[in-house]
Amino acid sequence: MRQLPNIFAQWFNARHWSIHPHQQAMLDQADSPALLLIAPTGGGKTLAGFLPTLAELTDTPRDGLHTLYVSPLKALAADIKRNLRIPVAEMDLPIRIEDRTGDTSYTQKRRQRADPPHILLTTPESLALLLSYEDAPRMFAGLQRIIVDEIHALSESKRGDQLMLSLSRLQDLAPDLRRVGLSATVEAPQAIADELACHPAQCQIIHADPGPDPDIAMLTTTEKPPWTGGGAAYAIPAVLEQVKQHKTTLIFHNTRAQAEIFFHNLWLANTDDLPIGIHHGSLDRAQREKVEAAMVAGQLRAIVCTGSLDLGIDWGDVDLVVQVGAPKNVKRLVQRIGRANHRYNAPSKALVVPANRFEVVECVAALDAVRDHDLDGDPKGPGPRDVLCQHILIAACSGPFDADLLYQQILTVGAYRSLTRAAFDDCLDFCATGGYALRAYDKWKRLLQTADGKWQLRDPRAAQRIRMNIGTIQDTDTLKVRMKGNFKPLGEIEEAFAATLTPGDTFLIGGQVVRYEGLREMTVEVSRRADKTPKIATFMGTKFANSTQLSQRILRMFQQADWSELPSHTAEWLDLQRQVSKLPETNRILVESFPHEGRHHICVYGFAGRNAMQTLGMLLTQRMEELGLDPLGFVATDYATLIWGLEPVTNPAPLFRPPDLRAGFETWLSGNAVMKRTFRGAATIAGLIERNLPQARKSGRQATFSSDILYDTLSKYDPDHLMLQITREEAMRGLVDFGRIEEMLARTAGQIDHLILDRVTPLSLPMFLERGRIAVAGAGQDRIMEDEATRLMADAGVASL
Template structure:
């Protein structure tokens, strides 16, 4: 395939040249190949993905009506941004191409029109695509589809959203056998794994790997305190707000990333408190209303904001070229994630992106330093692929039934062509079909669980036509906590807060949300009604999953701890912290699992330096305290962060080795998960995803309490009468992989036999202070601890740093 002259001229007018990787993507399309493009941010990846489509519409025989190209992104904001940027070359070249978006924010009348008369190019998300495929018109709509472009593929391919998209790709490939798949990313650690995920039938060799031209090296610096020390603990990095404000004043546009919605609101308010120049500063996160998000996105695109405080809602691919500085508040948690965020600055290949890292505490300083080095060396990290979820497969089967009757053997072949589900055999397949048809053996007597039936010819179809509407109301993969809409009395929506947070509020209470102080008037019909307030209030907390510290970054931090010659690069207080630790005890290097035991305030503490992330450390704390209790060691509690776990009790731990033996996963782990709410919570999520429990009925949505009651009731029945039920199996998979990170925990316990180093001390050590200052605050929202509260840690830090 060659590039038409009108497109070449368009590049020339803009002073651009066609990049090598863009031409190679055009070549792959001409050869009828699937392709994965891995290129730096600003390399024109999205344009490279669309270039074959633009070339076909600019050719002598342009495609006619009908859906030609489908673009899938992980974020609604990214789809809308791509629409804006894609329309520029289309309009300037003069191509007759209709481009539209489709997401949860799209009006229902437009969705209906798109099914009847689809645009040439449709921009959507995995969830909206799955719903679109559930309509009978899908077979006609997708029959002529030539190309699907998956942007930022690393962001969701390894999770349940990737499972759903892989199944949708398999469905579209069956409807349009000539379909070609394209995936784009700047931060793929193992391209071959992603090529296998992208390819039909998992054949990685069937996907051409295109590596982009290298761009300018990013400029990454770490912000050091001007007149104070790096804090011992806390994650908010509130100490840096005055310096950050100075950076905003010095730059044209600054994008400030935080790791949680709470922190976005918190930092935004701190910034406004010192905004003497009245600079236009905005906020953006996933819980704000669509109108609020669109408004701030438009303002950024027009260059009207000096700074925007945001979360992962703007991580991926948003092209605002005038951003000259990206700030990461708190630890980055991974080099790929950091690189992705850095790329939002100077979104051009030949222009270096500038980024500033702001650590919240001393361990986060080391993590920021490790991430800075990884970015400089081009190192990538990411999550591992795992088998596709059975709950997602059940949802997909129901979507297929909504589109029309299916034959089970043909659909199984289609499902197994998706890489995450190549492991599904006929036995598992029949279990899935039986579940969708009846709910499973223990629930088959209840008509409400009968969703599909098999006719005499063996074809599966909906048990009743109304099942299609029920499926479309409830389908989805992202299971957030139940939310309350925050509205003014006139109906204007500001966004959403979690129902559990809203339940703590009474009329007259004040909250700080969407950058405003609001007084609660009352709660009605899943809405929190508010009015403007003059007094500041509490910031809503959200129970979202914590970003895990990647294994790659954890190993780099370990390396920094024992690289004594390299400590000279650190601020004085961080260097002193490590030097006193080295003198008093020892440092946990890459080959060590260090455990320190010491008395403090009448109790006995043991701190385990695992570097395995919060989930694994939290799980280990539960298991160790259970084992200590069984052995009469009188444990009193534990607290964990990404780097370490502190356990305390009335009796000293003379030898931690028996507490860390790998058999703890065979015995205590199973008992703990069964007795705790972990499996129950995991079951709640898979029950909703699989469609067994519905959150929404026409005109009414269940409250979180109602959903919990329903799922708990079913869970208790299945645990008692059918413990091998499909959803119990799916819940166990989630509890092991996501909630407890049992893979990293198992690796840690396996290493403990050969790597454990136990040091007994007479007092607390410097390295232990960051986790010990969390005691008593672990129930607070992540990031809620203002650094000023850490004054309570003075006695700990004084004891730790005393060398006499």
Template sequence: MTNLPPIIADWFATKGWSPRAHQLDVLNSWEQGASALLIAPTGAGKTLAGFLPTLTDLIEGKHEGLHTLYISPLKALAVDVARNLTIPIMEMKLPIKVETRTGDTPASRRARQRTDPPQILLTTPEQMALLLSHPEAARMFGSLKRIVLDELHALVTSKRGDLLSLAIARLSVLAPSMRITALSATVARPDLLRDWIGQPAPQAPTHLLTAQGGAQPVLSILRTDERLPWAGHSANYSHRALYDTIKDHKTTLLFVNTRSQAEMLFQGLWAINDDMLPIALHHGSLSVEQRRKVEAAMVSGNLKAVVCTSTLDLGIDWGDVDLVVQVGAPKGSSRMLQRIGRANHRLDEPSKAMLVPSNRFEVLECEAALEAVAENQQDSEDPIQGGYDVLAQHILGMACAAPFFADDLYEEIQHAWPYKDLPRAQFDRILDFVATGGYALRAYERYARLRKTGEGMWRIANPQVAQQYRLNVGTIVEEPMVKVRLVRSRSFKKGQTTGPIGRGGRVLGEMEEYFFGTLAIGDTFMFGGEIVAFEGMKDNEVYVSRAQSADPKIPSYMGGKFPLSTYLAQRVRRIMDTPEDWPKLPDSVSDWLRLQQFASVLPSRNSLLVETFPRGAQNYLVCYPFEGRLAHQTLGMLLTRRLERARARPLGFVASEYALAIWGLGDLSALIRTDRLSLDDLFSEDMLGDDLEDWLDESALMKRTFRNCAIISGLIERRHPGKEKTGRQITMSSDLIYDVLYQHEPDHILIQATRRDAARGLLDIERLGHMLRRIRTHIVHKPLDRISPLAVPVMLDIGKEPIFGEGRESAMADAADELMREALAGRDS
């Protein structure tokens, strides 16, 4: 059995602890010269397990330079781990230097770290890419022994994971003896993740380690006498019950899925906060100072509750959190398990969590999540194939560090799991794009970023290329952001501000630029938990002042929405298809399903229900795939094209997470009944061929996706020394380049990357294809003379007006009542 150094063993003893078996297993793997993937439940001491070999190694022998690199998906997590690691190091009086390096680290410290690194450095994938682009990288990382990858499952399913894998492949060249320890609590397919970390050093073994035990979490769904909404995601009905729950616990984390939901929930709780409970807000658009202030208050136990997004759902130990609340459906069991683990962050104590559905369909999803968590079923996504735009960014970064031979870099890149099967011809095309911009752009000098030396090596064309690369490195492309600056308050009249904009004021955070194009001067909206008025906009800054308003707008953020997982979708279909399970549902939901049984039929778990009915002057087709909004939106786009060809005269469609509704002037029931429209043909898989290609050729979505690929690849730069492009400038540049490439080089490497991204991220083509195969010859058509009860939620989304606050809730409730009366009119109970 592995023996701990006496100083560490004594430290465990003074705490009254004993090292856990999986912590010693990680140490044993290190001593055998192996990498390891440790899968352990939240609170099992994964972080200490990851650093135990480092502490042991540094105690037993002096080490000059960087020894261990810890890479986290979140800046806040890196800071938290550094704090938790520094405490035992100080208590053991070890001469070990620990530092963090994130975008918030002062520039002077980041510069010093390149030449004088600490023994343990905690950072993010973006900072890794930045460090590797400097000429000092070989010297800085030559001493590296270990890499600790925390919450790896959260990285490998995105382009950040591509960037990380390429960085690790480079590190395996600079430090051939380094080994990896990866940590995760939620992994559906461990073997894939083990292969992912083993790819850079295939000659060394990679051990799969698991921790046993862990108390079963205690989960519940909010039960309230308040009326459960038919649709929407605000969950306003739950605010009073949530407030009472917060009062009954030490510290409550309230997770939501989007930033706009966070703002609404925070505002709703403050409106009824008669006891002046310390409740805070935390999401990615708030300023760094405000987020750090909230995090410090949580650590010190000064907050009663925090409303947050995914910014706090990974690994961070928040002390006295004794309840996690998920407002809105969790969308996946692995994500729910991850968030549940924030409560009672200890292995032997059960985490306590409560789910709060926002509408009636979400009740079914919450019940499905409850079952999945109880069975410890994981539905985390698999690692993805590498993006061409990320590889282009990496190639440029390597040239910034030092000239390279193409053969050497290609061999190195194949040691990154997402690129292990990359054909040489494709690599050469991407290299040519980085060097010249490609065939259609090579005549423009500004796209010439690499030059070939007489020895056949590739180097940067000029020093400005490296400067621009380092300003723009990374794969996170949000909607164009602007700073929101608070200026001095002034007098208000009917919610309008008057007079000139005041000087000074602090930055509240950042918001997506497009939102302000919908506002007029004086319009009020919520940001950072307070109501502000729009005063004006100049360059990349928006000016706001504090305001008072009964109906402020809620910003609608483009990012932060999660798709319903395939696994939960299957469980939702099963619940609907199993009436004996309905008694556990709220009466309003079980009654709704029974009314659907009476008025139409219910979707079965293996078929697709298609309802057709007239309403007013139009006819409707509503189907219930339960495959998530992205797949449904794509299905709607393709079905309307087919209905046009069938002369069914479609007018539009609307998609939710659970259903799709299409409306038009043609009598769809009659067309299907007379075999002039075949549902099997309508929902045939071949729609993902020419129909999809034709639609993509016409779609603005391709241009939006191309913009992101162009930014990541470095073709379009967001930042220049001392200034930043506006969203409008970036869009104009990318649209112009897209048109040129599409016309003159339609197989350009960035056009290929754009098509792959659109299929995977924005259209969910793979999932849609699985659904179409699943329902083949299993489509149930139910012609009706009026709307069905199950169609009410998705029909509420048709023609929805942008009403905010209580007025929106009331309007939707009235509309739902009217639709239900219509659905049941003339039917005997």
């Protein structure tokens, strides 16, 4: 057992603390090439990650960068710096700790490169930027340890792929580098461990005592949830009562718009004037920091928030978490629950609030999964090639590189271990020439091969432009919002939403109702106006779909003999569905056919998630059009797709033939706006499109215009271009989620339960109340026009022609 330096033991004793077993294990195995610590929230995992570093720097003082800490959030890096400096200051250790994020000043960044601190706290994007400089080998030569916090959150995105590629470069610059991953919620620890290590099975996994199970339940309300909607306004009185009974409550939402609506309604109901705040990524940084400071100081009773407060920041005395709306993902719910009672071996307390009737079922399924410690997650696919292209350009910025050595480095990254040399060379050729259709343009000739076989930038001045566009986070086109006559910003709204506003319109931002006054120098100017019903700003951010595992739990719940764990109103609803129709099953597709308001309807229960069910609606209506069934429109949710048309569907089986669906998908995808949107994101990451320029940042419309032209050009003259290949891969697993449709077809093996009924069924009822029904253009609409014309002619007494 490795002993802590005496000064640490004295510091622990002075606080009546003792080192936790998992912290001791991290200390004992500190020399391992890679360690993954899985510890509950409040279990001291951050200190466990840093203890070996602090001990080594205390026993053997040295200059230069010793440990690099990488966080998915700038705020988390700042929080860790604040907390880590406390023991360093109290023990008077000669250790310098600094952070480096997008908020760090230019002067400090330059100084850090010349004279790095012992411990540097940063983000994946800032690390990639550091590696792009010529002095990176000098700065990182003595690096001993890298700590990746909340590794589960990074591993699920391209930011994680970018980080792991950066680690492969760091390992080459510092061969003795040891890797440490920290996480509280991991459904497949070995998969994360293999991703963290240079080689499979090289990473040691340390499990901390998970502590007591959380105290979780569904909020009891006097009012029944509505049939549809996501605002949960019915629960405001019950939530407010819970706020009154607790010190500090975090009220999580899945989207920023929903958070704004709920905060506004909560504020109106807050007759006791309890101090409450709102926090999400579209608010101005100064406003977010003001809320964060008030939380730490214990000045707020409730904070309405989104994923901006998901991760491991210790925000004061939070003793209750409320999740409004079905969590859609069990891991996300566990992560959010952990924000309450942020102490070791103290149970977290959380309440879940379903926004509508079906979400009651979703919430019960999610709560059961949490109690069963059954986390969800899909297997990670191969590393995205747009991120690889950016990595190649970053390597070129730091100086000439050997392609063979770079390829060998990349093969040590878990997601890229199966990367073929041909695929790597395609990316290299793209970075060098832009690809076949673009090689005639100097703009995309960025690399050249020198006489010694190495690759370098064709024009060294290109390094500045590449560095300005490093990163994988795709910003939605936004405009800043500020009060007229005041330069202090309130936050941001999407450019597309701003385009719908006319002077006098009102909308919500930061919990305030503001009046749109006009657009001035790409800034939305507003004034205060609380006497009109506001529009809701279209905030950027993820709209979650149910995970595959959670959907399967719901389907299994449907087959229970009774639903005693459900509220009576929901249990009676499902029982009625079972009586008049049937409930969907795991290995069969349920299709209901019934008339309503003179139209023929079919409701398809696939439980494949909102994106997949939306895509399925498009494919099925396309097939119906081909078969002469004249569909008129559809609407989709996480669990079903409702289609209405002029002809009845007597046999749905032909609609679900996999080859036909695949062919229809191929045809639709090739000319759909989804492809252009996906192309724009991938091309920006790969460096084909520059959003940030030395003189100015491109507006969203400029970037869209240029990316659309590029997409059309490549589609016409070079349909096999690397960027089009990447776009297709991204679209398949992203916005349209066709993979989950294929999984649904494979799971059900063509088994369809088709019920022909005489009226709307209980389970389909919420679909009729969904917003955003999608009309289908085609012969069906033409027939409606003809029928309407015939009726009008008859009313006018004119004979049919």
